[in-house]
Amino acid sequence: MQESIDSKKYFSGELLEWYERSKRDLPWRRQRDPYYIWVSEIMLQQTRVDTVIPYFQRFIERFPTIKDLAEAPEEDVLKCWEGLGYYSRARNLQAAARQVMERHGGVVPDNKAEVASLKGIGPYTTGAILSIAFNRPEPAVDGNVMRVLSRYFLIEEDIAKTGTRTLIEELAAGLIPRGRAADFNQALMELGALVCTPKSPQCLVCPVMAHCAARLEGVEEALPVKSKAKPPRPEYRLVALVEGDGEHAGRVLVRRRPAAGLLARMWELPHIPAAANAGEGAGLPDGPAMDRLAAALSEAGVAARPLEAFMDAEHTFSHIHWNLRVFRFREAAGELAAPGGIAAGPSGSLPGPGFGPGPGTDAAAKAVAEASAAYESGASANEAEEYRWIAPEDMEGLAFPNVFLRILKQYSPLWSLS
DNA sequence: AAGTCGGGGTT
DNA sequence: AACCCAGACTT
Incomplete structure (x- = not known):
């Protein structure tokens, strides 16, 4: 047991130190506004950071507050989302802004059940908002996190399965250092985006390469295991x-x-x-x-x-x-x-x-x-x-x-x- | 658990 | 040109 505690400390400590050095300067990271975090997390679902940045800027300019978003005509919100895809994200975001106005007077709740009950906010985004905006020790498991952890801990379960995501959530929750949820969760995702990439991961610059199980076995490129989607x-x-x-x-x-x-x-x-x-x-x-x-x-x-x-x-x-x-x-x-x-x-x-x-x-x-x-x-x-x-x-x-x-x-x- | 929801990236 | 990437919701 002692070894697993040390191993956790190693992983989380090295990762946090790397993140301090390597984190990108992103528009929604310049201040800790729960509304900005929320909008960015919805936009970042299925969408790359580089694509999201200009959309985020325009969106916040047009709808600076939750109240502005809640009161806007739906066509305006859709137009602001034009080209981003998955347009139900935009409609759900506005519906949720209206829920926040009615239920919480325009203030994003910091309670898990209340966040999770908002339209368009599932398990990942719940964890992202609670941890990044409020530093609550909740896991935020997206595709990056599943990839990083499946490699580091050599998890060979199919990440397309619901049960595997639950397993990784529990694992991720146990890795969060006390009081560092916001930085740790972002560090995990940042590592997946910048270093532990799907193809040709940059293991040589990875802060936790030394104890990465997949790397030690030479199978990092084969993980995570994921069943293929049906062709369109x-x-x-x-x-x-x-x-x-x-x-x-x-x-x-x-x-x-x-x-x-x-x-x-x-x-x-x-x-x-x-x-x-x-x-x-x-x-x-x-x-x-x-x-x-x-x-x-x-x-x-x-x-x-x-x-x-x-x-x-x-x-x-x-x-x-x-x-x-x-x-x-x-x-x-x-x-x-x-x-x-x-x-x-x-x-x-x-x-x-x-x-x-x-x-x-x-x-x-x-x-x-x-x-x-x-x-x-x-x-x-x-x-x-x-x-x-x-x-x-x-x-x-x-x-x-x-x-x-x-x-x-x-x-x-x-x-x-x- | 499987299908519905866009758009862009890499190879 | 072929293939890969991925959260929430509905059924």
């Missing part, structure tokens, strides 16, 4: 980039996504599912696809004439891989968009697999119907999407996922300003 399923979609005419000249047609599900409440270019028959559709002309898009636009009350296939774009979510084919349209003001009756524009200008003209087989028809149903299921019943003609300057108030920002930017640099 491919989805094929036809996107309409509709240029306005007449009173809509200089504008583009956009719509807002349903309130729940993928990219909830974000703005986007209109799109519909294409046949998911990758490979089988190789070389098919784009004409029929444009006709189907025109018909869909017509159902939304927009008459548009197809111009050309404009570009292909891809976007990978954790569980879906979008293959998008974008078509340019011109609004045909006053005309009725007769589904299927519009002369097809140039065909086949973007060769490639996966963009069949639509349900050509039973299987393809089924795939399209399923994809369509999946999209609709995001909304409660048949919530009407909101369509809008926007000019470039309107982008300042509307949040778009990155994939549509890329398309608009390629369409014209005018649309690149955020």
Whole structure:
């Protein structure tokens, strides 16, 4: 037992000393404001420090206090989050700010149960806020910590399992030196981010290399053990980039996504599912696809004439891989968009697999119907999407996922300003 | 326990 | 181009 106490003291002591020398100067570390810690921890979920820094600065400028955040329109919060991804983090953060206003008068609670009950705050973030903001001896186990400890203590359990995280939490809790929770937890994560990296860890500069079990066994690169995620399923979609005419000249047609599900409440270019028959559709002309898009636009009350296939774009979510084919349209003001009756524009200008003209087989028809149903299921019943003609300057108030920002930017640099 | 939620990095 | 990284919530 004596040995394990000494071993703990060695690990924690060396780590704290290294952290004092090596810690990065980060915006949320310049003062110990629980609100700053909270916002930064939410942003840092699944997101690198370098990406977060400019978002954090802008967010705090725009919403300096919990009260400002609680009282802001949700669109403003979403716009501030544009490009960061996982947008439910932003909605949950604002919902939690409102909870803190109501329950605690705008002051972040320092009690574990109350912190953990706030929206968007799970086991990791609870520990991070309590330890970093209030120096409470709670573990904060993120991916960095699981990697560092699984190597140092040669833990070969699958870190994707719930039980392994619990095990590591207990281990981490026992390592916190009295009165040093804030620095120790940050040191552990900092080591994972800067030295004990997933690939090619920098063991030679590691402060605890001498007693790292994985290093001593030569298996540091093989840890942590983690079961692989399922690959994302491919989805094929036809996107309409509709240029306005007449009173809509200089504008583009956009719509807002349903309130729940993928990219909830974000703005986007209109799109519909294409046949998911990758490979089988190789070389098919784009004409029929444009006709189907025109018909869909017509159902939304927009008459548009197809111009050309404009570009292909891809976007990978954790569980879906979008293959998008974008078509340019011109609004045909006053005309009725007769589904299927519009002369097809140039065909086949973007060769490639996966963009069949639509349900050509039973299987393809089924795939399209399923994809369509999946999209609709995001909304409660048949919530009407909101369509809008926007000019470039309107982008300042509307949040778009990155994939549509890329398309608009390629369409014209005018649309690149955020 | 498995699936849903973005976006970017390294190799 | 292929592969890797990762918290909270829902089911």
